[in-house]
Amino acid sequence: xxxxxxxxxxxxxxxxxxxxxxxxxxxxxxxxxxxxxxxxxxxxxxxxxxxxxxxxxxxxxxxxxxxxxxxxxxxxxxxxxxxxxxxxxxxxxxxxxxxxxxxxxxxxxxxxxxxxxxxxxxxxxxxxxxxxxxxxxxxxxxxxxxxxxxxxxxxxxxxxxxxxxxxxxxxxxxxxxxxxxxxxxxxxxxxxxxxxxxxxxxxxxxxxxxxxxxxxxxxxxxxxxxxxxxxxxxxxxxxxxxxxxxxxxxxxxxxxxxxxxxxxxxxxxxxxxxxxxxxxxxxxxxxxxxxxxxxxxxxxxxxxxxxxxxxxxxxxxxxxxxxxxxxxxxxxxxxxxxxxxxxxxxxxxxxx
Numbered sequence: 119x120x121x122x123x124x125x126x127x128x129x130x131x132x133x134x135x136x137x138x139x140x141x142x143x144x145x146x147x148x149x150x151x152x153x154x155x156x157x158x159x160x161x162x163x164x165x166x167x168x169x170x171x172x173x174x175x176x177x178x179x180x181x182x183x184x185x186x187x188x189x190x191x192x193x194x195x196x197x198x199x200x201x202x203x204x205x206x207x208x209x210x211x212x213x214x215x216x217x218x219x220x221x222x223x224x225x226x227x228x229x230x231x232x233x234x235x236x237x238x239x240x241x242x243x244x245x246x247x248x249x250x251x252x253x254x255x256x257x258x259x260x261x262x263x264x265x266x267x268x269x270x271x272x273x274x275x276x277x278x279x280x281x282x283x284x285x286x287x288x289x290x291x292x293x294x295x296x297x298x299x300x301x302x303x304x305x306x307x308x309x310x311x312x313x314x315x316x317x318x319x320x321x322x323x324x325x326x327x328x329x330x331x332x333x334x335x336x337x338x339x340x341x342x343x344x345x346x347x348x349x350x351x352x353x354x355x356x357x358x359x360x361x362x363x364x365x366x367x368x369x370x371x372x373x374x375x376x377x378x379x380x381x382x383x384x385x386x387x388x389x390x391x392x393x394x395x396x397x398x399x400x401x402x403x404x405x406x407x408x409x410x411x412x413x414x415x416x417x418x419x420x421x422x423x424x425x426x427x428x429x430x431x432x433x434x435x436x437x438x439x440x441x442x443x444x445x446x447x448x449x450x451x452x453x454x455x456x457x458x459x460x461x462x463x464x465x466x467x468x469x470x
Contacts, residue, residue, distance in 0.1 A: 129229055140158055150180060178195075200363050228342070242441050260285065261282060265375060334437065335369075336399065350364070361380065361384060
């Protein structure tokens with residue numbers, strides 16, 4: 119059987135896979151039996167879908183003698199290093215059912231956090247795109263028609279009308295087309311640069327320095343890291359391994375490097391919490407220090423994750439409540455300027 123290692127499932131599909139597998143393993147079914155049940159379920163509804171092919175291949179490898187974690191690792195685009203490491207810890211400790219339950223809870227929280235972030239950003243992005251689209255349409259299609267009318271009258275126009283007409287002429291000219299192509303090329307070039315390590319580093323530094331967005335990014339990273347750390351420690355994964363895996367979930371190169379330095383200090387015998395000072399907010403660090411002092415780091419990590427997930431949600435509401443009216447005012451002002459520049463001369467000059 120050929121290995122379809124490039125299969126990439128959506129996060130919700132991974133969550134569904136984990137939930138069903140958890141229900142079967144928790145019912146005292148063996149892993150082979152659980153995978154067989156899963157394969158039958160997916161084959162009945164969608165035999166040709168990638169998820170069905172993936173489960174069939176995983177089952178084949180497990181039956182052939184591979185560990186479950188090794189079979190999952192063959193699909194790196196679907197199962198993260200964190201997911202594979204968690205399953206490996208479950209196999210090592212013999213608590214696969216408990217690990218799957220932790221994983222299911224983790225994936226649900228991650229999905230909720232991502233959905234809230236995306237939901238908060240969707241409306242402003244749609245609003246900006248819609249406003250720019252309407253403005254561009256007016257400048258390219260509507261304004262030139264009025265320009266001919268104004269030229270036929272031959273009278274002086276207000277300065278703001280002249281500015282609008284000049285900008286419209288530029289957009290519909292060859293120079294405007296060249297400028298638009300150059301802008302599109304520059305945007306694409308920036309996008310490609312941001313895919314490189316140097317570009318990603320520069321972007322992440324800039325994001326963290328932004329007054330409002332930087333604080334939001336840092337709190338999101340804290341929530342994701344502490345949730346991952348809590349799940350790993352609860353599953354009896356060693357601290358060094360947990361820190362190494364946690365670096366990959368923060369979503370920021372600067373914070374990843376800082377956590378890597380913290381892991382090195384922990385490896386040399388220091389506690390984790392002091393190593394996080396200057397990386398995470400002081401409140402989060404102090405909570406983790408208490409957890410370490412009382413040998414309850416896993417439980418305290420969950421508490422930090424819960425607290426900062428709530429702060430991220432609250433801050434997103436504040437950001438959107440400020441940004442959305444501001445965008446409406448700016449875009450409304452642009453449309454009003456175009457309307458006034460077109461219709462005010464018609465109302466003030468009787469020749470029209």
